[in-house]
Amino acid sequence: MNDYKRYCRNILFCLMAGILGLLSFIKANQGYPDLYIPRAGQPLPDKVDYKLEAPLTGLPHQAPVYKYKITQITPNDATELAQKLGLQGSVEYDSVMKRYLVRDGQKQLELEAESGKWEYHDYAVWGNVELNKSIPSDEEAIRAAQTTLDQLGIKTANFNIRVIPQTAGGLMGNEKIVRKDVYLMRMLDGKPVYGVSRIIVSVGHQGEIEAICKFYHELEFDRTVELKNVEQAYTELKNKRASINIHPDAKTAVIKQIKLGYWEDAGPSSSQIYVQPVWVFRGDAYVNGEVEEFDAFVPAVEGVKIADIP
Structure with a gap:
């Protein structure tokens, strides 16, 4: 009987030690x-x-x-976003890259099915350095970007904003600005988020939106x-x-x-x-x-x- 009690005590001790070890591990890395x-x-x-x-x-x-707010992106989500961006093409699914594609002429939307991150480009103007463009001021580019994002339902209050001009040429002293990229860098709890957490809006001729890249997850x-x-x-x-x-x-x-x-x-x-x-x-x-x-x-x-x- 004493051996049985000793055996039970040993089992209980091992269980308690294991539980305490697990709790210590959870506390250490907080999961x-x-x-x-x-x-x-x-x-x-x-x-x-x-x-x-x-x-x-x-x-x-x-x-x-x-x-991350885990939501599975559907073809309807791709259709709705494409319509907001003015695209009329049908939705395709790339099973290898796990993304939805919508093409309308030289305009294209790519929407990741797992993350919800997306990119829109109008390739007729984005990256086209041959066009003679009238590029807006930084303040005008910011206003154009914010107006477009507001229309898309994207709130930008918790983002820091900076403008980076993109140039072409320069070999013969004829460098010119071909667009202005408006970077909106996310803040959380008043602190900057590093990595991919940003929106980039490319603003071209007279404030035309050439591209939008939403590189962040929705959070809770x-x-x-x-x-x-x-x-x-x-x-x-x-x-x-x-x-x-x-x-x-x-x-x-x-x-x-x-x-x-x-x-x-x-x-x-x-x-x-x-x-x-x-x-x-x-x-x-x-x-x-x-x-x-x-x-x-x-x-x-x-x-x-x-x-x-x-």
């Missing part, structure tokens, strides 16, 4: 997957002497995590989480457990700013369903007496790392 943040295309320096000048006070200890609040200590994130940066964009010949780097942002993955909803906070480090790298800006991203949720770093 969120590793982030797919691209590494810099250029090689990293063998060793960088990082110096921290950015203040560590006033940084948040908690932040919301958001998740998931929950508020405790953040990784920023000193720990700094250690991960120094140990190359971060996505670091720095000159390959840098020997010394001074971190002058640390802030919290978010990262949205470029992949489909099936590979990543959360938009998680990240610590963003910015500063100056010193290369042979010259100063080069650098930045780095470290996942901010405790227990989460960059997916391709062992």
Whole structure:
């Protein structure tokens, strides 16, 4: 009988230990997957002497995590969006790329079935550098972009806006602006979203809309989480457990700013369903007496790392 009681106690102890271990694991990574943040295309320096000048006070200890609104895009969705854009073609489905296509002459809409991201181009004018265009001012381009997005039902209040002129020519000193791309960069909880989270509206001749690219998922609040200590994130940066964009010949780097942002993955909803906070480090790298800006991203949720770093 005593052996039986001892056996039961051992079983109970093992069960409790397993449960506590599981709870500790869940608490450690809070149930969120590793982030797919691209590494810099250029090689990293063998060793960088990082110096921290950015203040560590006033940084948040908690932040919301958001998740994708999972909705399966249908042919009717593609038809409705195409009609709003003025396209009259029929809907085709590309089973390989998992996207819907609508073509109307040289106008084309591509709508991803899993993510809801889409691109519209009028190829008669977009990228056509031979046309003689009257390109609007930055302010006029922004107004044209916002008016079009309002008509499409896309709210832009939580986006930062900047305009990038696109040019052609220049070999013989005759460079000209062929369109203006209005970038609308998403903000969440007052913080910038890095990665693909943006809208790009290409504005051409007299404010004509040449292209629209909606590169983000619709989101909803998931929950508020405790953040990784920023000193720990700094250690991960120094140990190359971060996505670091720095000159390959840098020997010394001074971190002058640390802030919290978010990262949205470029992949489909099936590979990543959360938009998680990240610590963003910015500063100056010193290369042979010259100063080069650098930045780095470290996942901010405790227990989460960059997916391709062992």
